Amino acid sequence: MVARGQGRADGTWWRRWRPEDDVRVAEVARLDGVLSVRASASLLRRWAVSVATMGDDVYEGMSYTELDGPKWELCRSDGEVQTFRDYHQRVSVAKVSRREVLGEHAPGEPAELRPLIWSRNGAVRDRRR
Template identity: 60%
Template sequence: MPTRKHPRPSTAREAGDRLKLHRHDLRDYQVITLRPGTRARFSTNHHHETWHVLSDPHGALLLGRLLWGLSYQRRPGTLVVIDRRFIDPNPFDAEPGDPVALVPADLTHLPARTARHLARRCAAPGPPSGTVRWHTWGLDQAVRERRAWLADQSWHPPGDDYRRADVAQLGGLVRVQATSSLLRSWAVSVVVMADYAYDGMSYTGLAGSDGNLCRAEGEVQTFTDYRRRVSVAKVSREEVLATAPPSTSPADLRPLIWDQNDTVRSRRDDHRRGAGRSGPSRRRGISPG
């Protein structure tokens, strides 16, 4: 009798090489999306004239894999879309985030009209045309080399092609677009930035070093407590909207919600400490420890 094999863990929850992703064939485009069950979550916001892609360290690792694998695609019209199933309200004031489109500039042209069509489809993608394995060979080695260079300047990164790089909102999507070499450079930066987190936050710019060649104004920012921040911001927004006049503008609402975030966090922390003090051992008259 054959031995029963243990089920393999779902690759939808991983962020390593050979990810399983879905492929959607839409006219002249091959759209790659995450599979249902993927754990990572993202959001976006526009602040200080910069579009931010927001997540936690796990999401950043997945994003790095997506950028790296995309840089090696050869089929024209290929792009990756992080659709609304994986987009949270942003973790600052809970305004809705936008889907994210990762575009290889030397392979795919994404005009505004097509972006609007994709944004509508992103609300609920239909059945996929197939499943693909997302190869990211070479990323781990590139990360090791970048870390060595950052540590002692012993390695010199190759020059990047900044032409057609751009990070902007287009037709309801945040389009992250770059040439293949720059997509790979961004992928490594996104993975490595976790090494330099400060107080649970890390970031890296999605831009080139030559302002004359690169119009990109983007940034990836992560928080170790990203999900908690999203949860707090959603509660804060609800509480502020419950008392604010209907005519209050979004620009006036944001600072009110930012202030309320502190109140909501403090209230949750107090509740957590109170729950700890009134645990079973205290009720039985037994002192902790």
């Protein structure tokens, strides 16, 4: 039998309630259009809780949560999950903007076309109103 208070000095009592952070790194890869997420079970569980509770703080129809790794640093995370109430409308606007921009410009590098498409989104949204 362990005496009351024994084990507290070395912190072992706390590990029963809060296990040590998993230091293994997660890996996210795109495989034929599908995102594959590989990580330890403990890290995936922590991410699942963050994603499941993220709808509580919706701001202007958008919510997000950062998927922090075990070694959190300022302004750095392993990634984030975002949700948008108007997701389908955003996709529709983006498709029209892309079609219009590609109709006016020769296909080029995505890095060159993205800003043109993004800047067109406002005009497409305004026309729909």
